[in-house]
Amino acid sequence: MISVIAYDMADYELLCRQVTIEAVRELFGPITQGDIERYEAPRIGALNFVLHEVLEGGRSRTLAFEESGKALSSLMLTLPITLPGEYIPRERIGPMAAGLSADKETVSGASKNAPTPRGPRLPAAPQGGAFCLGGDPATKKTIRLGSATAWSRDRFGPAEALAERGELDYLCFESMSEITMSAAQAARQDGHGSLPYDPYLIDRLGPILKTCKEKGIKIISNQGWLDPDAAALQLQSFAREHGIQGLKIAAVRGGILTDEITGLGLDFLETGRPVAESRADIVSAEAYLGCEGIVRALSEGADVVLTTRVADACLYLGPLAHEFGWSLEDHEKMARGMVIGHLMECGAQVSGGYFADPGYKDVPGLEDLGHPIAEVSEHGIALTKLAGTGGLLCPATCKEQLLYEVGDPSNYLAPDCITDLTQVSFTQSQPDRVEVHIDPSIGKPRPPTLKVLVGVREGYMTEEMVIFAGPGALARAQATQSILEHRFRQIALDARQIRFDYLGLNAVHREASPKQDGRDPYEVILRVAIKTDLPREADKLRKEIDPLAVNGLYGTGKWATSAGGSRIRSVIGLSSCLVPREHAPISITYY
Structure with missing residues (x-):
């Protein structure tokens, strides 16, 4: 998915006319094998494109150097736009956006130890929008939720800062990507001694546990992974060792369908083939649960x-539904909560992370990004961050996060409801404080099924790189590719797929990379990646790369080999299917 968002709403119609499916297909055509869809979100001046089959089977399967696909979005910036003669260039986005000045001392950290003030009375919503979550307007309850992490390897510091200074009611930890549980299960099956829960559980929760208990901050985390009970026992043991008394930990289980998925008569959504055909190779199968257990x-x-x-968003929806007494069947209220959860689930992405583009979208203090805080009442929603931290919270950062990992924004599917994200808008009320406006009717009833991720063993992959610099670097890299292709034939390499990339030329945008201007690059890295059925075939790549040190071309340098001498890893392909809800019951144990 790639979003194109107008800096200025006045430019939206221009983008609609020129950034068409046809124009995008011409640009991305060489690397897009499937359909391209375009969705419009006029309230925030955005177009959302879904490009099918651009990652060669998905992140867990692709041999592409840029496996996440995130950097592919920058190719869109090369699409030419014809401007009318009277066009006036827009101002760049930054702390001065929307006429709001940023206090240099606040950004630099002079006020770093001050708590984040609760916001002023919320301004009126723009025409067509609403603040109301659907509760009693007389209710004065306000809940503050902090986003500690967006994934398992996020920064550690923000959680402690939020616990100490955020005046929070809840602190939420998101620790998974799509591959997390399949990779953990595969590692355990392969005898690598992997923990069944997030190995950073104590590293993240340990330093804040006492503070949160003393301040009454509830912690919500999906770090339980394959075994929430084991995680709860480990955390409770830590609490007792450190004198933290009276801590009640809930382990929420459910949705692990590895042992039964092949007997449910389901088909993969991507191919239509029966799940049962992959019986021998399935590593894991887990459903995306909603907020009920929380x-x-x-x-x-x-x-x-x-x-x-x-x-992910349900980590935030759960506390909101609990605090405001929402029925899980009230899809309108659940959809409003989903908007908040979706904005918060990726942590610092909504407060300036993965947003900055120097000279166009300037963000101060990226080395110390403040993670977002959602301030929610029955009649108002605002996003902010800790005073004195880096980053930027403005409508533009919120728009990008609103469309992140979203296909059709008018039908955003989740376990608890379906949400129309096109009915959301934002206004800036203070520096680093954004009010969220949600239409009264944005929800639809929850789907009758749950999405299940199925991890399937699909062989092995490995990669190596050789390095060239100076005059003739590209020619030497190309000659090395020719040598390797001949050698692969001589040794009868049995590979499902072989890929050559030239870092600095075409490794990211691949076959869609713009043509070079004729000048040879000063440095080139030749990357070779292969996918095989057997690990011994994958190991043949290293055995051909290493001899190039004395059998290759002049000036051949080599990427340092790992300590084990091999970069071979299992390929766990991810596919999905839909399972009736009754096959994923929830149970809770307390420790």
């Missing part, structure tokens, strides 16, 4: 809730 655990007094795979 709501139940909080209603029964849990201080910490550790879950298995729960849809």
Whole structure:
């Protein structure tokens, strides 16, 4: 998915006319094998494109150097736009956007130890929008939720800062990507001694546990992974060792369908083939759960809730549904909560992370990004961050996060509801404080099924790189590719796929990379990646690369080999299917 968002709403119609499916296909055509869809979100001046089959089977399968696909979006910036003669260039986005000045001392950290003030009375919503979450307008309850992490390897510092200074009611930890549980299960099956829960569980929660208990901050985390009970026992043991008394930890289980998925008569969504055909190679199968288990655990007094795979936004939806007494069947209220959860789930992405583009979208203090805080009442929603931290919270950062990992924004599917994200807009009320406006009717009832991720073993992959510099670097890299191709034939390499990339020329945008201007690059790295059925075939690549040190071309340098002498890794292909909800019951144990 790639979003194109107008800096200025006045430019939206221009983008609609020129950034068409046809124009995008011409640009991305060489690397897009499937359909391209375009969705419009006029309230925020955005177009959302879905490019099918651009990652060669997905992140877990692709041999592409840029496996996530995130950097592919920058190719869109090369699409030419014809400007009318009277066009006036727009101002860049930064702390001065929307006429709001940023206090240099606040950005630099002079006020770093001050708590984040609660916001002023919320301004009126723009025409066509609404603040109301659907509750009693007389209710004065305000809940503050902090986003500690966006994935398992996020920064550690923001959680402690939020716990100490955020004046929070809840602190939420998102620790999974799509491949997380399949990779953990595969490692355990392969005898690598991997923990069944997030190995950073204690590193993240340990330093804040006492503070959160003393301040009454509830912790919501999906770090339970394959075994929330084991995670809860480990955390409770840590609490007792450190004198933290009276801590109630809930382990929320459910949705692990590895042992039964092949007997349910399901088909893969991507291919239509029966799941049962992959019986021998399935590593794991887990459903995306909703917020029900979190709501139940909080209603029964849990201080910490550790879950298995729960849809990311539901980590925030659960506390909101609990605090405001929403029925899980009230799809309008659940959809409003999903908007908040979706904005918060990726942590610092909404407060300036993965947003900055020097000279166009300037963000101060990226080395110390403040993670977002959602301030929610029945009649108002605002996003902010800690005073004195780096980053930028403005409508533009919120728009980008709103469309992140979204296909059709008018039908955003989640376990608890379907949400129309095109009915959301934003206004800036203070520096680094954004009010969220949500239309009264944006929700639809939850789907009758849950999405299940199925991890399937699909062989092995490995990669090596050789380095060239100076005059003739590209010619030597190309000659080395020719040598390797001949050698692969001589040794009868049995590979499903072989890929050559030239870092600095075409490794990221691949076959869609713009043509070079005729000048040879000063440095080139030749990358070779292969996918095989057997590890011994994958190991043949290293055995051909290493001899190039004395059998290759002049000036051949080599990427340092790992300590084990091999970069071979299992390929766990991810596919999905839909399972009726009754096959994924939830259970909770308290520790």
